[in-house]
Amino acid sequence: MQDVLLVVAFTVVVVLGVCVVLTRDPLRQTLVVGFFGLALVLLLAVLQAPDVAISEVVVSTVAFPVVLLTTIRRVASVRRSKEEES
């Protein structure tokens, strides 16, 4: 049972990791990277590392997306105002 869970968790991590790289649009990537983080949480839980899993769940699904989303938005607005100037 443990082995099956490990294989599933590792596979999901690998598949979603590749998905993050293949997604080219930063906005969509933010969503995919959140799912990738959740897969890591699953893996860490299966590996019996609950301490790390708790940090990962908040960092990957709350903190990281917020920082990314605000940055993407900000960069887009800077780019827009530059285009308006030129």
Next chain:
Amino acid sequence: MTLVHRRLSFFVPAAVLLTGVLAWGLAGMPSFGLPHSDYARYITAHAAGQRHVSNIVSSVVFDYRGWDTAGEELMMFAAVMGTALLLRDDRDDRDEERRRPTDATTSDAVRTVRAGAVALTLLVGLWTVAFGYLTPGGGFQGGVVAASAALLTWVGGSYRRLRAVTPTTMVDATEGLAAVGFLAVGLLGLVAAGSYLQNVLPLGTPGTLTSTGTIAVLNAATGLEIAAAFVLIFREFLEEHVETLPAREEP
């Protein structure tokens, strides 16, 4: 030599080198799921007796490898201060004030759900910090959860409420003082017991909140530091988001 050629001439050797080093490293690694190393065996056998902890991980983080955590603490502090210095530098507060959403939440449903979600998240965070050395969790984990409670205030519709419950002075001071507190506990060990981060407090009854001596104090300091650090990051990045909003006319 075209651009593609130049890129390839860099990529191929780099890829070969990286593959080689990775393969070398992988070959030397202990196989997956191997029984504990000597170090792990020592810790699991002695941590409960020496430090009265029931979450062995916290004894490694705050005691046996407390020095590493002190470094991480400073790293976090430096990273957050860097973020604040960079982002606050070119912002005009009067201008910001006109951009901040006025957002009084009018929906009772949203307000109620927000209050429940914020309270629950904060409680889980504090609980994760408080019982960090007894059950899975700890200062870092709990601190991040508690900080996301602040973020929920904004998600629940009120940016001004978020700013009101986390005044800049308080967040900055907590962040700095908690980091200093961690280092001070270490110095206390140096002065009283002869080595940095050595335990100098009574160990107490295992399994209770008053046990583990310095681990409990360092755990709490880390919880405060991390919560403040993440609140500060959230605030600075959200303020950047506010900069993209249109400014209201001066009344």
